[in-house]
């Protein structure tokens with residue numbers, strides 16, 4: 214083993230329920246906006262996720278998948294609300310699993326952050342698409358828009374019940390598709406985060422006001438998904454540690470939410486922060502491992518396993534976070550877009566980590 218290599222904690226397995234994740238460097242969910250209008254994965258997804266699975270990450274978290282057509286962000290989002298879509302996902306899950314990585318999927322309802330163009334089309338970032346132009350009606354806790362996106366309708370009791378049902382159906386489809394883990398997206402300003410944060414939730418019924426009320430919908434969703442997804446398979450939740458904004462969610466509120474999630478029986482918190490609004494002042498700071506400390510706080514508060522995400526850009530930082538016991542795994546995003554083989558970079562003396570087809574290169 215060369216001096217730049219080490220077999221540290223990042224290459225030890227993590228067992229959650231009946232699933233063994235072979236190492237602790239994982240791929241963060243990143244929307245590709247490359248699905249057909251039927252929401253099915255395309256060749257792009259197979260190559261993109263397949264390359265990262267070959268590249269040695271322990272778990273591939275397939276990007277945010279809409280739980281229903283009206284819950285999409287764009288018309289190019291992946292979807293997991295019907296059996297045809299589940300069948301199409303099987304190519305992804307079987308290839309990822311064949312390479313020894315754990316196939317995982319993130320489930321999303323966009324709320325007021327829905328019905329926009331893909332980021333590289335239209336004017337500026339995420340231009341709205343009106344119903345007249347082929348978009349769809351948005352629901353949210355309150356009728357306040359996200360930036361210049363369409364104004365959402367305040368969700369009725371029936372809308373709220375439908376959100377819960379849609380997540381349950383998606384979790385069932387994810388199981389059918391061969392995913393070993395589902396992650397509920399409760400961060401980055403999508404509908405569950407909108408309900409949680411007083412900056413987006415101005416309701417006066419039992420879903421708004423106190424933290425107990427603001428947690429009601431996210432906890433209903435998480436409880437229902439946990440019941441619908443097989444007991445041997447883990448459920449993760451992506452949570453926000455802070456809104457980075459006055460009057461928004463604080464780490465103390467996030468800790469209370471984390472304890473409730475532990476009581477529901479979820480298996481791991483994926484810890485991120487920010488992006489509730491377009492307010493530039495509320496942007497997370499540019500800082501290595503920006504959410505690592507928060508993840509550790511939530512781990513201590515809840516007793517749950519945690520995986521921070523955000524500006525963990527190389528294996529030495531990942532190894533340090535794990536060696537210090539601050540987290541149980543790390544999620545990497547953009548670094549893996551730049552380099553699909555990143556997780557193998559310190560494993561050139563470990564042929565078992567590499568495909569046999571590549572052994573002559575070692």
Ligand SMILES: Cc1cc2nc3c(=O)[nH]c(=O)nc-3n(C[C@H](O)[C@H](O)[C@H](O)COP(=O)(O)O)c2cc1C
Nearest residue numbers: 241242243244276277522523524525545546547548
């Ligand atoms: C192209 C792109 C798409 C993303 N899509 C998602 C997504 O589908 N779901 C999600 O929770 N976060 C998404 N994110 C955020 C990442 O998962 C991650 O939290 C963020 O990039 C910070 O981690 P990093 O510094 O390692 O890139 C996306 C980020 C990028 C760059």
